[in-house]
Amino acid sequence: DQQVKQNSPSLSVQEGRISILNCDYTNSMFDYFLWYKKYPAEGPTFLISISSIKDKNEDGRFTVFLNKSAKHLSLHIVPSQPGDSAVYFCAASMEYGNKLVFGAGTILRVKS
Amino acid sequence: NAGVMQNPRHLVRRRGQEARLRCSPMKGHSHVYWYRQLPEEGLKFMVYLQKENIIDESGMPKERFSAEFPKEGPSILRIQQVVRGDSAAYFCASSPRQGPPYQETQYFGPGTRLLVL
Numbered sequence: 001d002q003q004v005k006q007n008s009p010s011l012s013v014q015e016g017r018i019s020i021l022n023c024d025y026t027n028s029m030f031d032y033f034l035w036y037k038k039y040p041a042e043g044p045t046f047l048i049s050i051s052s053i054k055d056k057n058e059d060g061r062f063t064v065f066l067n068k069s070a071k072h073l074s075l076h077i078v079p080s081q082p083g084d085s086a087v088y089f090c091a092a093s094m095e096y097g098n099k100l101v102f103g104a105g106t107i108l109r110v111k112s
Numbered sequence: 113n114a115g116v117m118q119n120p121r122h123l124v125r126r127r128g129q130e131a132r133l134r135c136s137p138m139k140g141h142s143h144v145y146w147y148r149q150l151p152e153e154g155l156k157f158m159v160y161l162q163k164e165n166i167i168d169e170s171g172m173p174k175e176r177f178s179a180e181f182p183k184e185g186p187s188i189l190r191i192q193q194v195v196r197g198d199s200a201a202y203f204c205a206s207s208p209r210q211g212p213p214y215q216e217t218q219y220f221g222p223g224t225r226l227l228v229l
Binding site: 004034036041042043044045046049089091098099100101102103104105 | 116118145147152153154155156157160167168170171203205217218219220221222223225
């Protein structure tokens with residue numbers, strides 16, 4: 001059972017434009033959501049998170065939006081840079097929970 | 113301030129051998145999590161440990177896999193009698209877990225890539 005889904009395996013964006021990565025979840029008990037970026041042969045690097053009490057969180061070029069009613073979140077990167085090319089994972093956890101539940105990832109390619 | 117350390121980075125074992133993966137959490141972090149990533153998949157939770165305690169092992173296979181986080185030293189993930197299906201990247205993460213709300217970020221190590229021949 002895939003509780004966290006990233007339906008786009010890959011995304012290609014021109015440098016300087018906006019990248020939008022999407023994530024859907026099915027478990028209404030999730031209340032904390034995170035985005036990680038991963039380069040080949042490295043561990044996931046934390047990017048940004050959002051609590052379910054908010055609908056937006058911004059950190060520099062990265063903004064995460066949460067739509068609880070639709071059980072959907074998205075990561076916006078603007079402007080996109082070639083160094084942003086990586087696999088992006090969406091993850092979720094429950095209140096007082098311990099484990100992160102990950103999506104399958106989206107490969108982002110930023111073309112210069 | 114060193115991040116999460118894992119060793120070895122690469123490990124090759126023949127079927128039936130044992131694999132030992134080590135993880136040292138970030139300084140000040142007392143909570144360790146192990147995840148496994150199979151090819152073309154996302155990370156899957158295996159086990160959550162505090163010092164000398166296993167808190168949640170709901171993601172651990174019932175046989176051959178064990179984990180510990182002793183009072184002194186790194187956390188160890190141990191796989192006995194490895195099979196080809198154990199080939200994967202194993203990631204360790206840590207968090208400070210200082211108290212409610214329990215919405216803490218987990219920080220990951222570089223992973224150990226296990227190849228079973």
